[in-house]
Amino acid sequence: SGLVQPVEAIGELCQAKEIWYIVDACQSAGQLPLDVEKIKCDFLSATMRKFMRGPRGAGFLYASNRVLQEGLEPCFPDLHGAQWTTPDEYRLAPSAIRFEYFEKPYELVVGSAAAIRYALDLGLENIEQRVKALADLTRQKLAALPGVRVLDKGAELCGIVTATNPAWKKPALMDALKNANINFSTQGRHNAVIDFDEKGVEWALRVSPHYYNTEAEVEALVEALGSL
Structure with a gap:
C-alpha cells in the first residue's frame, strides 16, 4: 500500500534500546527525502530501478558509524573490503567499503550515479510534492468509480496507489490497461499476506505515478478502468 511508515519514531525507540535498525527504502528512495541522521538507522538499503529511475540490478547500502565501530562485516569479505594480514587473519576496511566487493558492474554504477544526480537536480522535496499530489x-x-475501493490507509501516504473492485477480472483489466499504454502492476495476496487478509482481498491493482506523469494520464487510467 501507499503507507509511509514512521521510520524516525521507530529509530528513536531502537536507539534508546540499542537495537540494530535496518531500513528497507526500496520504495522510498527517489520519491521521498531520506535523512539517515533523522531516521537513526544502522543500515539503509534501496534499489535503483524503482522511483530512483536507475538501472535494474543496482542498489545502494548505507552503514552507520556505529556499524563500523562495532566491527560488523559481510559474511564473505574480499580483498576490496578487507586486507589479508596473516594466513588466518584479515583487517576490515575502516569505512563502509568493507561491504563492497571488487567485482562490480561499472555500467550500472555509472547509470546509478546519473540517476542520483538527476533526482538531486530536480530536488527531492519537489519530487515528493509532485508525486503525492498526483x-x-x-x-x-x-x-469515485462504481465499486472501486482504494486500499491505501494511514496518516501519510506516498506515490503507491492500490485499489480493488470485486467486478474486475484480472485478464480483462490487464488487457484494457495495456491497450491504453498504461504502466501498472497487480499484486496478489502472496505479496502481502497480513495486509491483504486484513483488507479482505486476493489481489489488487497498483499504480505509482511519478513526477513526470500528468493529470491527463491519471484521467486516461480512470477512463480505461471505467470502461471495464
Missing part, C-alpha cells in the same frame, strides 16, 4: 488525485478519481 497520487492523491489518482485515489480521489479511483474512489
Whole structure:
C-alpha cells in the first residue's frame, strides 16, 4: 500500500534500546527525502530501478558509524573490503567499503550515479510534492468509480496507489490497461499476506505515478478502468 511508515519514531525507540535498525527504502528512495541522521538507522538499503529511475540490478547500502565501530562485516569479505594480514587473519576496511566487493558492474554504477544526480537536480522535496499530489488525485478519481475501493490507509501516504473492485477480472483489466499504454502492476495476496487478509482481498491493482506523469494520464487510467 501507499503507507509511509514512521521510520524516525521507530529509530528513536531502537536507539534508546540499542537495537540494530535496518531500513528497507526500496520504495522510498527517489520519491521521498531520506535523512539517515533523522531516521537513526544502522543500515539503509534501496534499489535503483524503482522511483530512483536507475538501472535494474543496482542498489545502494548505507552503514552507520556505529556499524563500523562495532566491527560488523559481510559474511564473505574480499580483498576490496578487507586486507589479508596473516594466513588466518584479515583487517576490515575502516569505512563502509568493507561491504563492497571488487567485482562490480561499472555500467550500472555509472547509470546509478546519473540517476542520483538527476533526482538531486530536480530536488527531492519537489519530487515528493509532485508525486503525492498526483497520487492523491489518482485515489480521489479511483474512489469515485462504481465499486472501486482504494486500499491505501494511514496518516501519510506516498506515490503507491492500490485499489480493488470485486467486478474486475484480472485478464480483462490487464488487457484494457495495456491497450491504453498504461504502466501498472497487480499484486496478489502472496505479496502481502497480513495486509491483504486484513483488507479482505486476493489481489489488487497498483499504480505509482511519478513526477513526470500528468493529470491527463491519471484521467486516461480512470477512463480505461471505467470502461471495464
